[in-house]
Amino acid sequence: MSDNQPVTVVITGASGSIYGVRLIENLLEAGKGVNLLISDPGFIVLEEEMGISWKGDELSVNQLVREYFNTDKELIYFDNSNYFSPLASGSSGRGTMVIAPCSMGTIGRIASGISANLIERAADVVLKEKGNLVLLPRETPLNAIHLENMLMLSRMGARIVPAMPGFYHKPQTMDDLINFVVGKLLDQIGIEHDLVKKWGAEASATE
Template identity: 50%
Template sequence: MKQDNRVTVAITGASGAPYALRLIQCLLDQDQQVFLLISSAARVVLATEHGMQLPAAPDKAAEQLRKYFSASDDKLQVFGKEEWFSPVASGSSAPGKMVVCPCSTSTLSAIACGSSNTLIERAADVVMKERGQLILVPRESPLSTIHLQNMLQLSQQGVTIMPAAPGFYHKPESIDDLIDFMVARVLDHLGLEQKLVARWGYSKES
């Protein structure tokens, strides 16, 4: 079987836009094809946290992001929230891996109950039903009982819950170091090489 070098990345309205941008850059640097989904709330967060003003139209957003990442048209594709004929909407053509980063608790809830009202929710549902790999990176504190119950339910179905909670044992010297910590963990779980952060007991080059 041909190796699937495609990853769906969804950005939702939780705080943590820099995690998403760094993850996308790392995926592209490893020659992965990124199918990108961006919620309306995520565009607000991107503008607030990163100063990035993305247009609502997917084709315009794709054009801007390809310039930002220096990516080709085939390597970075952006789909709107109701593009039901996009590859990510069907189990017959969707990538087997998906990361929601950051993942809002609203999106977490929708995925947990299988609502599929937006393309992000549908794409996550497809990955789960096809027994693919779904990684959620929630960023919320404190967590309510409802949040924890949703996480438990998804974890029991094989979803990886990876809260945006960077460690400090690598002695971070900047915000970028903290961002890299989380992105490195996501890349590890995707089975991709990373030299952003040294693994415990090893040097960064190991």
């Protein structure tokens, strides 16, 4: 990713808030700015799975997330009702947006073009401007509605990166599994990382 535009990271109410949190850590480490959006169920799952409680108005949550990630200005949180955010309009550029984790509800609403909150509107904008929309769906098993919605979004150019770690890199810890999935997200938006060894890297190093 050559431009210096921030990446929009969205945490929805699917299981796996850690994917969004780990993604933000890696983006900040790579020197990328981050625009952060969180759905109401996203806050609930963050608290349930990670014990993270980011409550309050837009200003308070901004302070809390900047403290959590130990950063100052590269990270901006937008309330999900803030249509005055630049993310609500195509005039701010095509955009790169990663929804991690992405609930089936959010997938369905994006696929239907509902745009009833900033997350849905911002995703709609990225699709209409032919930017880079990356979705990390988390549900199992998947029903035909989930599959059809993902197919529709994939045909529109969204990248579907399911939370499906591989095991060929011989993961030893939960971190290894999380990093594998987050590495796949970073690959889709062109951010260099060393979260997981590239397949064949050892073989070519010994050639």
